[in-house]
Amino acid sequence: MAGYVLRRLLVALPTLLLAAASVFFLMRLVPGDPALLILGDAATPEAVADLRAALGLDRPLPVQFLLWLERVAAGDFGRSITNGEAVGPLLLDRFAVTAPVVLAAVGAAALLAVPFGMLAAWKQDSLADVATVTVATLLLSMPSFWLGLILLLVFGLWLGWVPVVGWVPFAEDPWRALHAILLPVVTLALVEAGVLIRMARASTVEVLRLDYVAHARAKGVPEGRVLARHVFPNAFAPTLTLIGLVLGNLLGGIAVMETVFTLPGLGRLLVDAIFARDYPVIQGVMLFIAAIYVLVNLAVDLLYPVFDPRVTAD
Amino acid sequence: MRLRPNLVIGGTLLGFVLAVAAAALVWTPHDPVRTNLRRRLRPPSAEYWLGTDEFGRDVLSRLMTGAVTSVTVAAATVVVALLLGLAIGLAGGYLRGWVDRVLGALNDTLLAFPGILLALGLLAVMGPSRWGIVLALGLAYAPTVARVVRGTVLSIREREFVEASRALGNSEAYTLLRHVVPHTVAPVTVLATSLFGWVILSESALNFLGLGVPPPAATWGNMLASARPFMLEAPMLSIAPGAMIAACLLGANLLGDALRDILDPRDGA
Numbered sequence: 001m002a003g004y005v006l007r008r009l010l011v012a013l014p015t016l017l018l019a020a021a022s023v024f025f026l027m028r029l030v031p032g033d034p035a036l037l038i039l040g041d042a043a044t045p046e047a048v049a050d051l052r053a054a055l056g057l058d059r060p061l062p063v064q065f066l067l068w069l070e071r072v073a074a075g076d077f078g079r080s081i082t083n084g085e086a087v088g089p090l091l092l093d094r095f096a097v098t099a100p101v102v103l104a105a106v107g108a109a110a111l112l113a114v115p116f117g118m119l120a121a122w123k124q125d126s127l128a129d130v131a132t133v134t135v136a137t138l139l140l141s142m143p144s145f146w147l148g149l150i151l152l153l154v155f156g157l158w159l160g161w162v163p164v165v166g167w168v169p170f171a172e173d174p175w176r177a178l179h180a181i182l183l184p185v186v187t188l189a190l191v192e193a194g195v196l197i198r199m200a201r202a203s204t205v206e207v208l209r210l211d212y213v214a215h216a217r218a219k220g221v222p223e224g225r226v227l228a229r230h231v232f233p234n235a236f237a238p239t240l241t242l243i244g245l246v247l248g249n250l251l252g253g254i255a256v257m258e259t260v261f262t263l264p265g266l267g268r269l270l271v272d273a274i275f276a277r278d279y280p281v282i283q284g285v286m287l288f289i290a291a292i293y294v295l296v297n298l299a300v301d302l303l304y305p306v307f308d309p310r311v312t313a314d
Numbered sequence: 315m316r317l318r319p320n321l322v323i324g325g326t327l328l329g330f331v332l333a334v335a336a337a338a339l340v341w342t343p344h345d346p347v348r349t350n351l352r353r354r355l356r357p358p359s360a361e362y363w364l365g366t367d368e369f370g371r372d373v374l375s376r377l378m379t380g381a382v383t384s385v386t387v388a389a390a391t392v393v394v395a396l397l398l399g400l401a402i403g404l405a406g407g408y409l410r411g412w413v414d415r416v417l418g419a420l421n422d423t424l425l426a427f428p429g430i431l432l433a434l435g436l437l438a439v440m441g442p443s444r445w446g447i448v449l450a451l452g453l454a455y456a457p458t459v460a461r462v463v464r465g466t467v468l469s470i471r472e473r474e475f476v477e478a479s480r481a482l483g484n485s486e487a488y489t490l491l492r493h494v495v496p497h498t499v500a501p502v503t504v505l506a507t508s509l510f511g512w513v514i515l516s517e518s519a520l521n522f523l524g525l526g527v528p529p530p531a532a533t534w535g536n537m538l539a540s541a542r543p544f545m546l547e548a549p550m551l552s553i554a555p556g557a558m559i560a561a562c563l564l565g566a567n568l569l570g571d572a573l574r575d576i577l578d579p580r581d582g583a
């Protein structure tokens with residue numbers, strides 16, 4: 001077990017480093033001088049040279065990278081070009097909007113998907129199974145931003161149940177904040193439930209075929225207990241991996257949701273930064289999301305043996 | 315072979331989208347970019363089947379030319395992703411050793427950026443354009459292709475017929491092309507079908523965010539984005555482009571499922 005944990009950690013660390021390197025060098029591909037970008041076209045050559053020295057841009061690239069890495073490791077992501085704000089606190093601030101949406105959506109999707117997927121597999125090829133798979137396929141074929149717009153049209157504009165715009169931070173008014181994230185959470189949960197239902201069903205179908213399930217049934221173990229104790233842990237392990245991937249995908253695509261529902265989260269920050277060519281912010285958001293994605297998948301890997309102890313054996 | 319509803323429905327949906335795109339190349343009911351402010355936000359009528367948008371442009375014509383953009387961008391992106399992914403996957407899976415380790419590390423790094431995040435980063439550098447999207451999404455999806463190809467190659471290269479080809483004195487390149495590559499066709503075809511749907515979704519999302527094909531060209535994504543303020547007055551503006559994206563995605567998913575069932579006899583998801 002300790003060896004397994006160590007191996008996983010040793011895989012995650014280089015991935016993070018390489019991700020940081022690719023973000024850094026990607027941003028260096030941008031045409032134009034960052035110092036000139038900060039100061040504007042009217043700057044004197046001396047001022048540009050001074051700022052280049054201050055930012056360390058006159059150093060060789062690998063040195064710049066290591067210095068940058070050192071600062072990032074200490075939580076210093078630099079300052080925004082547009083308003084001079086420190087990027088690190090800005091990221092945390094926006095993440096406080098994004099995180100509840102994504103976590104609630106994944107949680108709701110998993111709670112919805114696992115029972116439906118397992119029941120569909122248990123009643124394989126029945127009408128209920130076909131109906132579940134059809135609904136799941138329809139859900140996962142829904143563009144989330146379109147579903148979001150339609151839910152907004154129906155529940156926001158026609159029925160007036162939720163506010164259409166207006167974000168209030170949780171600290172100020174938790175009740176209104178909950179209202180504001182309700183539709184985005186429902187939208188994302190529905191779309192992602194489609195993927196998870198199919199996965200939960202597929203892995204349950206495979207487990208139900210195994211001899212030990214037949215053996216448990218032959219022993220006279222009640223069917224409910226067979227499903228809960230013998231089938232669920234084994235069938236859940238692959239679904240857990242997918243939940244990790246889904247969480248990352250949601251983070252990657254969150255910009256669209258936050259645009260539909262006018263939420264000031266990480267995704268919106270990234271898109272606004274792209275329009276403003278605010279490279280320190282772009283760099284910060286990309287690295288932040290990639291790091292969370294790697295960490296979530298690491299957490300999933302570490303949780304995996306709880307459901308499927310075989311993986312630690314090799 | 316029994317009738318497969320997935321194959322029929324998926325094929326019909328994708329065929330419909332391709333037919334709409336093909337038709338738009340030769341004919342649209344109106345000029346998709348001509349504005350007429352006296353005819354803004356008209357409901358569907360005999361002259362404007364799907365109504366007009368906030369600039370008085372015909373929604374149906376814009377939907378049709380949007381299909382051309384989405385289909386060509388998606389097809390080009392899938393080709394880029396397949397070529398890159400095949401090259402990386404074949405090299406890694408067949409040569410193994412340090413080549414595989416280096417390529418694998420690169421692949422894992424790209425996979426550390428979820429979904430369209432990598433494409434967003436690349437577009438930030440390249441600036442929004444049609445070919446920028448193709449390159450950005452192509453690079454973003456290539457690692458997925460590479461992983462599938464590598465896995466297939468690794469399982470095939472140890473089989474007796476590959477050994478036999480080498481034992482007969484065939485060159486490595488010949489063995490690879492003649493005996494290994496054909497086995498990747500089935501999984502890659504299944505993947506390419508699903509990829510087509512994912513790319514249309516991602517491309518629409520990027521256009522929705524305003525990071526794609528510049529206006530006034532119509533894309534389903536930018537039509538949806540500009541429809542948002544007029545949702546109540548003209549719901550058709552929001553419904554129509556999204557329905558086209560959903561049709562592509564559903565079509566690609568169903569067709570992908572059907573192809574997997576046909577090409578891969580093992581019982582899968």
